[in-house]
Amino acid sequence: MILAACGREPGGQVAAVVGDDEITLQEINAEIGSAQIPKGADAKVIQRSALQRIVERRLLADMARDDGLDKQPEFIIRRRQLEDALLLQLLRNKAGRSIRIPSEATLDKYVAAHPARFAERALLKLDQIRFPMPADPTKLRALEADHSIDAVASSLKGLGIAYERVPATLDSSQLPPAVLARIQALPAGEPFIVPAGGIVSVSVVNGRLPAPIVGTAARPIAVQMIRNEELEKSLEQRFKAKKAAVKIEYQPGFEPPKPGKPAMGN
Incomplete structure (x- = not known):
């Protein structure tokens, strides 16, 4: 296992290796996120640019670890805060996917009931x-x-x-x-x-x-309101x-x- 770790090489789903730390294609796609890619843009160029940002960030983070900042109480507290916030967001996303889109009749009834x-x-x-x-x-x-x-x-x-x-x-x-x-x-x-x-x-x-x-403009808003209410009720x-x-x-x-x-x- 030690020999395998020392011999890591990019390939397959691994786009780069920084020291012993792998950067995957999934991480690159997450870095790009929902950014609007210009029409006709070269996807590979955008991926390479995103990868370089990740590499630079990893190197800077390693510099902070070299200085022992990852052992400081402030880092430990902030990391827990960020982890909690991310897990809550993922929990909401997961719960939201199980909520069905209401019918038009349900939407119109909701709109009428909330003037x-x-x-x-x-x-x-x-x-x-x-x-x-x-x-x-x-x-x-x-x-x-x-x-x-x-x-x-x-x-x-x-x-x-x-x-x-x-x-x-x-x-x-x-x-x-x-x-x-x-x-x-x-x-x-x-x-x-x-x-x-x-x-x-x-x-x-x-x-x-x-x-x-009013009219059809109300329906998309009603969809979001109904879904938000059902999500909050489920999580509560x-x-x-x-x-x-x-x-x-x-x-x-x-x-x-x-x-x-x-x-x-x-």
């Missing part, structure tokens, strides 16, 4: 304030008494929370129906708050631009079963936060 995403779709113009979630989220309870975006800005200044105030647009088709209904039920000028990804957005609707999607079921089957223990102070009442709006 806010199609016939009544609108772009909501927002006056929006954004700021990082404070270390103590209970501070946001002070905003519950604010019934205008100016009042919110004043409260944040009093709390010593830095923010930015910018115009924004919200597509009604991207909102869950229950969330859209709550926003539409608010009195004119009443703020609503949406925390996401460590950022808190407080907004008021100050304009509405109709942007309907598997996730719940997986979570129930695995013992998870937390150090005191690191437990998941308990669901709480939103500070205002939705």
Whole structure:
């Protein structure tokens, strides 16, 4: 086995050998990916160019290993993050392939049942304030008494929370129906708050631009929405079963936060 490893040579599915590391045709095709190849372009030239990028990347990565960077905690953590993200993407791709394309009758029924995403779709113009979630989220309870975006800005200044105030647009088709209904039920000028990804957005609707999607143009969008919903439902079921089957223990102070009442709006 040692002699065989030392005598590796390119051939067959192996396009090149860098030291003891093989680079396969499959890796080259993955490097090219979904890039649009110009009409009439020489496929071999494109493959050779992709192979050279891989070779250079491998040599540079070996240089990093020579410096011991692959043993650093930062590398180990980042590698796990990238592996997790890639595996999740592959899991979604695999699950997505099992979802059937809905019939036209199903699509038309879905479009009719979701007017806010199609016939009544609108772009909501927002006056929006954004700021990082404070270390103590209970501070946001002070905003519950604010019934205008100016009042919110004043409260944040009093709390010593830095923010930015910018115009924004919200597509009604991207909102869950229950969330859209709550926003539409608010009195004119009443703020609503949406925390996401460590950022808190407080907004008021100050304009509405109709942007309907009707007829045959709605069907491709409905296909994607239905498939996404079925995919999320399938993954959620598997996730719940997986979570129930695995013992998870937390150090005191690191437990998941308990669901709480939103500070205002939705």
